[in-house]
Structures are given as structure tokens and as C-alpha cells.
Amino acid sequence: MVGQYRADSTWMKYHVGCAAMLFGHNGPVIIIAGGGIGGLTLGCALSRARIPFRIFERAAELRPLGAGIALSSNAFQALAYIGIEDQVWECGWELAVAEICDSQGRVLIRVQMRDFTAGGSRAMTRADLQQTLLGALGAKVETGRAVVGYQSTDARGRASCDAGR
Numbered sequence: 678m679v680g681q682y683r684a685d686s687t688w689m690k691y692h693v694g695c696a697a698m699l700f701g702h703n704g705p706v707i708i709i710a711g712g713g714i715g716g717l718t719l720g721c722a723l724s725r726a727r728i729p730f731r732i733f734e735r736a737a738e739l740r741p742l743g744a745g746i747a748l749s750s751n752a753f754q755a756l757a758y759i760g761i762e763d764q765v766w767e768c769g770w771e772l773a774v775a776e777i778c779d780s781q782g783r784v785l786i787r788v789q790m791r792d793f794t795a796g797g798s799r800a801m802t803r804a805d806l807q808q809t810l811l812g813a814l815g816a817k818v819e820t821g822r823a824v825v826g827y828q829s830t831d832a833r834g835r836a837s838c839d840a841g842r
């Protein structure tokens with residue numbers, strides 16, 4: 678597929694977070710734009726399905742943005758489907774109670790998460806989630822490379838990247 682991968686930006690703008698099919702001599706390769714938690718999770722799913730993929734991340738290095746994240750049972754259902762539920766579960770802890778506060782810190786609403794979502798929720802740092810997904814991925818993220826365009830026809834698609842910073 679590398680022969681069809683173009684290091685220029687002549688094709689249409691690519692929408693962040695979408696993947697384009699890139700057909701090469703040995704079958705389709707999925708191009709994932711962005712190594713955020715969405716892109717990494719998609720990579721894990723494709724890896725387990727044995728579908729070739731590449732992840733391009735425009736940032737020079739992967740850094741978790743934000744502090745923490747809470748995942749509920751719907752997320753764990755998806756993670757179970759791709760076989761990484763246990764790893765992600767282990768990197769977090771139970772989120773028993775959630776509070777919504779005003780600007781002075783006074784509690785407006787207090788929710789027992791087990792009442793709110795079936796199976797409860799898990800909280801984790803974004804750094805831990807990212808590292809867990811990277812560990813499960815079994816492939817490298819190609820940093821410093823932005824997807825800048827894609828072209829789609831009925832039968833096939835092509836993604837293009839800049840040479841990257």
C-alpha cells in the first residue's frame with residue numbers, strides 16, 4: 678500500500694477522526710487520522726479483526742490532553758467486543774458518586790453512579806487510558822504526520838498525508 682500513499686496534499690480535505698480506505702496491492706488499508714483515544718481504540722479493533730491499518734497523528738508526540746475521563750457500561754460493552762475491556766477496567770477505579778457544583782463549589786446535584794448507569798462507571802486518568810490503549814494496539818502511531826486530504830469513489834478511497842512536522 679505504501680506505493681499508493683502520497684506525501685502531498687493534493688486530495689480533498691480530510692475530516693478529523695474519520696478513516697479512509699486505501700486500496701493497495703494486498704488489499705485495503707484503513708488510514709486513521711489522529712492518535713487520540715478514538716483513533717487508538719479503532720486501531721485496537723482493526724488489529725483484532727486483522728484488518729491492516731495505519732494511524733497518523735499530526736502532533737509531534739502523543740500526549741494525553743485533559744486530566745481524567747469516566748467510562749460507563751456502554752463504553753465497556755464496546756471495549757469487550759474488541760477484547761480490551763479487562764485492561765481498561767484495571768487502569769481505572771469505580772466512580773461511585775458524581776457531583777455537579779456551581780462556581781462556588783456548592784453541590785447542585787449528587788448522583789450515585791450505580792443508579793445512573795447500569796454496571797456503574799470507571800474513572801481513570803487520560804494518560805493511563807492512552808497507555809493502556811497503546812499497549813493493546815500492538816502497532817506504532819506515526820506521529821508528526823497530518824492527514825490532509827482524501828478522495829473517495831464508489832469502489833475505493835485514498836488518503837493523503839503531509840510530510841509532517
Ligand SMILES: Cc1cc2nc3c(=O)[nH]c(=O)nc-3n(C[C@H](O)[C@H](O)[C@H](O)COP(=O)(O)OP(=O)(O)OC[C@H]3O[C@@H](n4cnc5c(N)ncnc54)[C@H](O)[C@@H]3O)c2cc1C
Pocket residue numbers: 691693694710711712713714715716717733734735736743745746747748822823824825
Ligand atoms: C472537558 C471534557 C471532558 C470529557 N469527559 C469525558 C468523559 O468523562 N467520558 C467520555 O467518555 N468522554 C469525555 N469527553 C469526550 C472525549 O474526550 C472525546 O469524545 C474523545 O477524546 C474523542 O476522542 P478522539 O480520539 O476522537 O479525539 P481527540 O481525543 O480529540 O483526538 C484527536 C487526535 O487527532 C489528531 N489530529 C487531528 N487532526 C488530525 C489530522 N488531520 N491528521 C492527523 N492527526 C490529527 C489530534 O492531534 C489528536 O491527537 C470529554 C471531553 C471534554 C472536552
